[in-house]
Amino acid sequence: MTTVSDAIPEVQESHRRVDLLQRPAKSTGWWSWFTTVDHKKIGILYAATSFAFLVIGGIEALLIRLQLAGPNGKVLTAAMYNQLFTMHGTTMVFLMGMPMAVAFGNYLIPLMIGARDVAFPRLNMFGYWVFLVGGLFIYSSFLPWNGGAPNAGWFGYTPLSSAPIGNGFLPGHGADFWAVGLVMLGIGSTTSAINFIVTVLNMRAPGMTFLRMPVFVWMMLVTAFLTLFAIPVVTGALIMVYMDRNWGSNFFNAAIGGDPLLYQHLFWIFGHPEVYILILPAMGIISEILPVFSRKPLFGYTVVVFSGIAIGFMGWGVWAHHMFATGLGPIAVSAFGLSTMLIAVPTGVKIFNWLGTVWGGALRLNTPMLFALGFIAMFTIGGLSGVLHSVVPADTQQTDTYFVVAHFHYVLFGGTVFGFFGGVFYWFPKVYGRMMNDRLGKWTFWILLVGFNLTFFPMHILGLEGQPRRTYRYGAGLGWDLMNRIASVGAFIIALGVLLLLINLWVSRKHGQLAGDDPWDGRTLEWSTPSPPPEYNFAEVPEVEARDDFWHRKYTEDDRGLLVRLPSGAAESTGPADAEAAHHIHLPSPSYYPLVLSLGLPILGYAAVYHALWLGIIGAIVLTFGAYAWAIEPPTAEEPR
């Protein structure tokens, strides 16, 4: 029997006595959330925090839509609007989209590959706390004495973002909070990426070969590699921005030979893989939902997996399509136009395979399935408008207009967020042992679908009619009033849908219908565990014999390709059949130090923003204490005697 501690080198006896703080032991109660290293609890923390940021970013979006509901809006000042659209983008990308995917990955990857936890449980915990404190650090810029939130856009183009403080291009410390905060968040993303990669490569259950892995795990693996390679690039760019602003380094100062376009290249070499970091997890989620609710295997599993990998590679070769209007020259833009067209091919292949999965199935149109189908439809629209951007001359009309806003919201809302919401409805019963209300869920889906299209479809037309992005107002008499009004109404319909979802989550957690272990007749290993799964996930680590192993324990196919149910008993839940056996599973113990270490970062961040050496020293002490104490603390505490 394999246990987690098998994967971790034996700890020397002498190290046990060096605990600096009394080691936390409890795995229940509110305090345990601060010390937990359980991948499932950390997954829930990621999800709850991402939802909180979804609400905050959503409120920012509503304020933006209120301001733009009519010409010459007076709801917000220009300064406030610029902060809000910057923070809306920053929040939705870094504080909602990425961590929400990590939430799914955290909770599900070990369960899906038959492992008891991730490879580095305390690093996992550290990643979460860095994400939380990084998010709070950026948002602390709204506090009145900090002089305003980031206001250079989520992309922070230089020299607007990088001109020295006091230059007048961009007043306030906002861009410093942004640059330093994103570096911090990057540390969290990198650690979780490393963790996922090592977990998937090393901790699969016996028999879980690569081509038996669930597609979601595959997509998270690709995402983790993209994150691992993309984050360092943007970190470098952000540090250059910080140095230009604070230390006069002039990387991006054209007057003395710096180059503002260098930043755009660096940002988009990160930024385009980032788009795939946001969409691939959701593609993985719907690749799990569609087969279950169609009662058919995924059509073309290997093709779906390999097209995901292809997207992961090709995603590195398209970055300059964000820069078609910067004057790169005809050869460069032709090359990047072609590569952008090329990446549409594997993306289209995925869509066709999903349709193939649904075709000829026996579809149960429950909420997760509605969201998955909605994903296919909305993502297709977003993908096609994306292909229009590969037509470079046309892109010079569309870029930086509302057409682009429409395009990426179809991809990231109609795609990513629909996928996430479908995943929430799908896996909620596993997490809480109770179903979410399906009737309310269907209402939520339709309300979101209508609200979403009302908000973002008209933006295609607004963009073609010449309305630029990132503008706090537009004049009267340009013929944009009606479409903007419709978009604003749609935004509030979306808000209603999200509200219903949150109510459903909150109420179902305690009062939902009991789910049982396998409410959807699932295919993958997580459904073989009790709901909610015990701390150790699997009392006995499963032996995997097929792709969709759990399904094959329940069904077999006759020679006409029809399903035949196997005698029950084959699919017994691997619950704590033997309490005695469960007692001997060694799990990593809770710890304080990842939290301590992460708390050092925002202190250092404030020191960097305000050039406060004393604060830097305090931050460095906290950081060093956390790191050393963590290093000498054994992964697993002594067994209580």
Added chain:
Amino acid sequence: MASFKTKWRRWATAAAVLVAAVAFAGCTNNNGQNSLHPKGTESRRILSLFTPVFWIAVVVGVCVLTAVVVFALKFRERPGNTNPKQIHGSTPLEIGWTIVPALILVVVAVFTIKTIFQMDRTLKNPLEVQAVGKQWWWQFNTTTHPYKVTAADGTVTTATQIVTADEVHIPVGKSVQINAQACDKAFDAKGKQTGLTNCNVIHSFWVPELNGKADAVPGRDHKWIIEADQPGTYLGQCAEYCGLSHANMRFRVIAESPADYDKWVAQQQQGPAQALLAADNKAAGNVQNLIVNTFGCVSCHVLDNPSKYAFGPNLTHLASRTTFASGWFDLYARDKNGNPIFSKPNTQKLADWIYDAPGQLPMESKDCRLPAGPNAPCAGMPSFSQNTPKGQATMTKAEAMQIAKYLLDQK
């Protein structure tokens, strides 16, 4: 089931009609800034490339969306459909739906690349306009034939450009080469370029009815061709986020017949209608004294030389323009068709602007009246009535009105 289908069809029809109506609304918007209404060679080229690709996308999209809806309805689980055939995949299909989209894209690629290179052509003896992006207005340096500029003290120099702000004129039917930039060129006393000055943030030159966007990136010359094929006023707008007042950064390209264009050039090449300085280089009158000495307008603006630029817009022929303050405010009342009535100037609005610009448009100009250092903490026009720094004068409304009237005489 039949009634369900009818109902479904009704909904689908309603949705299709709605989408069509919305799309039609897009095609009929005559706002002067509509990329679907090309009025020049380049914008036509773009639209005629965009349109077929757009319709291909529509066809693909309609097919996929229809498939989603039809499959969802047709393959619902119901009695008799609970045990679907287990299909794991199909190699011919996979090959098919990889190759067919790739072939479509090859065709799109051929036309795309052809258009990219057509639009990148080099003009022979072009009419050149430097479009320099500033926070938050555009400076246009139009190259002209050499002409003489006479200074107040009688010195005569030869110039080859006219400098305007917010509005630029071009002749109809002629390809004009725009050089989008974000820095001014610095010259030494002999007229040799020494480097760049007044470098700003990135802006983007965009007149949708004439061409796509050309970013103005500090340190770069972005060559971009516009050609209008009929007279008219084409609206432009900065399309790269450039800070606080980005939304207000509009401009106009006025295309006119070659004869009218020549008249415009000749008129712009004139000296100021009213002298700013007397022959001794002192202010030529009361209002000129306000401009030169009391409020130091001349430290940012040029008012008596059409060929020079400074930190702020050149105002030598302000009254010949139709708008001011980055094209956001009308300088004259407009008739029903939107044409300016030159006999009815908006003197009051201009005076308000001079009196307290940050009260009219958002500006980062709190410290603009302080002595400028190497990094002047300043973007936009300062207020002359609020937060006056020590040692400087606070403007009265009457003074603002005097200056506005003076400027409106500068035809």
